[in-house]
Amino acid sequence: MILGSITGLSACLKAENAHAQMRDFKKIRPVIAAVQEHMFPKNSTLPSARSMHTIDFTEETIFHHTYDKDIRTFVIAGAQELIAREERFLSYGPAQKEKALRAYEQTGYGSNWLARIMTLTMEALFSDPVYGSNINESGWRAIKSFGGIPRPTTRYIA
């Protein structure tokens, strides 16, 4: 006999907070997307951030209840800080972006934030395609390494 439901306990998200954070995120979404595209450009041996829609993955990931809420706050705040330092970041060419990001990296805060964006983008490129990025397993094919069998059919073991 097995008693008890088989669905797990879903962590509850503080709703008011999430709404305000989503508004903030939407404002700096293009900044994060631009940083990801700079880190994972076209014509690289890895698929580009843009072609893999890593920004959509990032949005969905950080707002999922399984994501550490402190890190979510940090992802948003770090982008706000970047744009406060470099107001015209979005219109910069690649060389200017490189300079701006390397300067940001000189601060401990900036270097942590860039590492976090790197982690999120790598998670996008190399997680199962069920999460929306790594389209047609392009990330996996580039490195000839593939996720194990069975593959997930839903996100986060839902």
Added chain:
Amino acid sequence: MMKQPLYDAVIIGSGASGGAVAYTLTKAGYKVAMLEKGRLIRREEFSKDELAYCRRDIVTPNLFDEYHVIEQKVDGKWEATPTYDSGWSFWNGNIVGGSSNFMSGMFHRLHPDDFRLKSKYGAIEGANVVDWPISYEDIEPYYTMAENIVGISGHYKPHPFEPPRSTPDFPQPPTQENEVVKLLDRSCRKLGVTSLVTPRAVLSQDRGHRKACYYSNFCGSYGCSSGAKGSSREALLPAALATGNLTLMSNTHVKQLVSESKTHVGYALAVDTITGKEKHIRGRIFIVAAQAHESARLLLNSADKNHPDGLANSSGELGKNLIFSGGGSGQGELHRDALKHISFDALMQTGLFVNRSVLDWYFIDDWLEGKFKGGSVEFMFEHQNIISRALKHNYDGEKLVWGKALGERVVKRFREQKSIRFEIFNDWLPTDDCFVSVDPTHKDKYGMPVGKLRINGHPQDVKVGNYIAKKCEKILEEMGAKNIYSSVSNAPAQNLVAGGCRFGDDPKTSVLNKYCQAHDIPNLFVADASFMPTGGSVAYTWTIYANAFRVADKIVEVLKKSEV
């Protein structure tokens, strides 16, 4: 409230230890309730989803809901950090079957001398080393039993430090091996080191409802989709459920055990994690099997007027002498262009195990360093997780590598080399500075004080680890590996935890008697690794299974004699 049924036994936790007790008791005809805080994930539901299983808290509690406070020495002062701040989770798998679902299954027996470390090697300053109240001979039949019931594959080869066994060989042949073992064995031979086949709690052949391993390439940290891995959920619970005597209550978190007198536990106070409703589960005997640090916490949180310092704590020893697995790890890269003796394609074949361990340094007699207790070594490939491998080594000095340079680096890492790794397991000496208590202010979402773990290792642990790491680096060098490094420290392996409820003959200095029954409370047992006064120099789980089978036999005896 309606009168609740009285179970013969109530087990808290459905992992390795809880499963072994349930198996024996239900087969002996006793009615057992198993209370498990996590949910049931069935074999068919598991997948190799790295994001979900390895990078998010999905099979463990969310750290903002339930956490630990970790106290470590920083610049000579104790500093306490809640794990929701550090992200360093001390949960290891909280679903039906517990962490045994996610283990790698590298199994070893303790050596007979591990049961008498103090007599053999004498006291060590600053460490609370004691002999065990039982000997290897007392537990040997249960190691064999675990081999058969859990299903451990391997191949026995005599070795001076290989413990004696009552059967000639393992019930199943070893799991399949990557050709890298040719290179590894050859290199070991050249250095005069004996490489042994690692016993593994993984079936190499079909058995009953469990299918043989299909070498999925993602074993440790993942649930098994064939049933080959010897988790409690696959190896023990189905047989227990089939008796009709087991009531498995998932999503049932136990907050406290409630005593009815100084010598008797009456019921478990549990909360349904879905509805939030509290319930009382009554039993003749209670068996705590929540994994060492959580078992001590539960007993401490069960303090009441009969037991103001916590259940089974008349000695004041409850929570003390917590231990982990000491040691460290190291690795090196086998490059396509420098590979000797085997083909690169063979090396790159995925899924097959390395399956090698070294016991040569279990006891060390060194002309320079002297005689001391050493440890064991496992060889394996670097964990095959893709995201975590892609994220490694992406710095040039302080600068994060990105752009095309990053692409080249990552592609090369995955396509032109494979990393081989060793893990060292040596004693984590028990000390006064490593224990569990309950935090005076931090509470989990059920309103119960969280476990506070003070963690500090003994300098001897690091000395031993470093000694062995040097030997292992030599093996990797001989194999032709590049960029070899190792790291040995006092940082604990949070998935290999024991102690906190020492067993012993003297009720003044131990929590449990030699059958893991509380000295003070005859109807209370602790079945997980909490009992271990010293940890031995191998991963614990074969010993956990074996000891839980041994304890279960005692419980049957107690129930039979109606002693409770």
